Amino acid sequence: MSLFAxxxxxxxxxxxxxxxxxxxxxxxxxxxxxxxxLDYAEMTGLPASLRAKLAADLPILTAEVAARSTAPxxxxxxxxxFPDGAAVETVHIPSRHTGRGATxxxxxxxxxxxxxxxxxxxxxxxxxxxxxxxxxxxxLLGRSVGxxxxxxxxxxxxxxxxxxxxxxxxxxxxxxxxxGARKVTVSTVGFPERLRAIAPTRPPxxxxxxxxxxxxxxxxxxxxxxxxxxxxxxxxxxxDWFAQxxxxxxxxxxxxxxxxxxxxxxxxxxxxxxxxxxxxNLIPYNPVAGDAYRRPSPDAVERFRAALAVAGVVATxxxxxxxxxxxxxxxxxxxxxx
Ligand code: SF4
Numbered sequence: 001m002s003l004f005a006x007x008x009x010x011x012x013x014x015x016x017x018x019x020x021x022x023x024x025x026x027x028x029x030x031x032x033x034x035x036x037x038l039d040y041a042e043m044t045g046l047p048a049s050l051r052a053k054l055a056a057d058l059p060i061l062t063a064e065v066a067a068r069s070t071a072p073x074x075x076x077x078x079x080x081x082f083p084d085g086a087a088v089e090t091v092h093i094p095s096r097h098t099g100r101g102a103t104x105x106x107x108x109x110x111x112x113x114x115x116x117x118x119x120x121x122x123x124x125x126x127x128x129x130x131x132x133x134x135x136x137x138x139x140l141l142g143r144s145v146g147x148x149x150x151x152x153x154x155x156x157x158x159x160x161x162x163x164x165x166x167x168x169x170x171x172x173x174x175x176x177x178x179x180g181a182r183k184v185t186v187s188t189v190g191f192p193e194r195l196r197a198i199a200p201t202r203p204p205x206x207x208x209x210x211x212x213x214x215x216x217x218x219x220x221x222x223x224x225x226x227x228x229x230x231x232x233x234x235x236x237x238x239x240d241w242f243a244q245x246x247x248x249x250x251x252x253x254x255x256x257x258x259x260x261x262x263x264x265x266x267x268x269x270x271x272x273x274x275x276x277x278x279x280x281n282l283i284p285y286n287p288v289a290g291d292a293y294r295r296p297s298p299d300a301v302e303r304f305r306a307a308l309a310v311a312g313v314v315a316t317x318x319x320x321x322x323x324x325x326x327x328x329x330x331x332x333x334x335x336x337x338x
Contacts, residue, residue, distance in 0.1 A: 003028060003058045004133035004172070011058070018053040020046070032060055033176040036143060063137045076145050082134060086110040086127055088156050090138040092145040101149025104142040106135060108166050109157025114189055114225040116212075118256060118285060118293045121156040129162040135169035139177055151179055154187040154208070158225070160194045167203060174204045181205055187252065189223050192237035199244040208250040208281065209238055213260045214268035222260070235272060242277055252281045255301055257294040266304045270311030280308060280315040 003011060008029070012022040027045045031037040038060050040051040066087060067079035074094040081087045088107035095101050110127040112119070142148060151173065153159045159166045166186065173179050181204035188195075190209040211231070213219040220227035226234070238249040251273065255261040269280070282305060284296050296304075301317055308315045 001058060002062045002133045002137070003032075003054075003060055004136050005131060006058075014058060015050075015054070018050060018057055020050045020054075024050060028054065028060075029176070032140065036140075038140060038144060061137050061140065063134065063141065065141065078138075078141060078145070080138065080141065088130065088134075088138070090142050090155060092142050092148075094146065095149060101147050102142075102145075103150040103152060104139065104148050105152050105155050106138040106142070107155030107157050108135065108153055108159040108162050112157050113161060114158050114223060116223055117221070118254060118291065120291075126157070126161075130157070130165060132165040132168035132172070135165060136172050139169075139173055143177070148177075148179065150183045150185075152185045152187060152208075153205075154185070158189060159186050160188045160191050160198075163194065163198065170203070170205055181247075185250070189226050190234040190237065191226075192229065192233045195237040195241055199241045202245050206247055206250070207238075207241055207245075208252050209234060210252045210254070211269070211272075212253055214265060214272045218260060222254075222256075231272065235276065238278065239276060248277050248279060250279045250281050252283060254283045254285050255296045255304060256285045257296040257300065259293065261296040261300045261304055263303055263307045266307035267311065270308050270313045273313050274311075278313075280313055282315050282317045284317070284319055 003025075006014060008025065011025040011029070015025040015028075016022055024046055028040070028043060031043045031045065037043055040046065040055045040060070043051060046054070063080040063082050065078050066081040068076065070076045073096075076092040078090045078092070079087055080090060088110055090107065091105040093103045093105065095103065107130065109129050111124045112121045113126040115122040115125075139148070139151070153166060153170075170184060170186075173184065174181065184205040185208050186205045187208040187210060190211075195207075210223065211219065211234070212222045214231070216231055219231055238251075242248060253260065253269065273280070282301060284301050285293055287293065287295055305315045305317055
């Protein structure tokens, strides 16, 4: 049982059972979050006898780093394995612009039920939800690679299908790791009724909705779990989110070469977003070995961005980093299983 799987008062009780004082639980937590200490043996503020018992009984980390790869640009992918064998990926992406800090991309589920045909994680289906402490552990291990300045919940899984754990973990990240609401983005395929239930709670994160196509028929194929949900309903839920939280939505499009990267797609996307306060992220697809989709050409990406700009929609292009290091979503995990 991880230290972070327990509520603070439960952790204090457990520490007392192990022979410590209640405040020792708070000391341990502070050491972890404020000083980045991940080994009780280094916590000199705790009695030596207690440190060994805590390590055996209330580990800080339940995940082990099963694989680690670093691309020439510094992007580091960690494959984390939990005691039941479940594995997820966490990616540490150093900031290119400031040279300081990094964005951490974390997973919310083991596998994913949404089933996007261009995504390796979708091919495996969903195995289970991650517990809140398993999401927090990704932050702790990611920070051990290097300092964090931002985070995106955009790894394996659909965060709104495991929202309670995501909410609890991001609460810890906000309060104890100091990553504020503007520094954390949750990326979802945008279930309208779930967004409407969450918005009034004004959660401490920015929202990104993966649209992938302005055309209903194509979106139904690219985001199978949303087939039958009209794009207009998703956008209307995004409008409600903005009205309730005051935070603009970012709409994301993974650009697939020859599929959804034409100027016509851009024009129709701009039409969908007309009059809405929203930005767009364009993510040129990162090919996975053996799949049917290809990377769009740089020219096609630029034409798409320019067509949006002409229509008054500001778009940012995010070429995925670390292509050389198995950077496609879910790819490390697939390789481990084969
Ligand atoms: S792209 Fe995201 S939502 Fe789609 S299957 Fe992959 S992890 Fe799930």
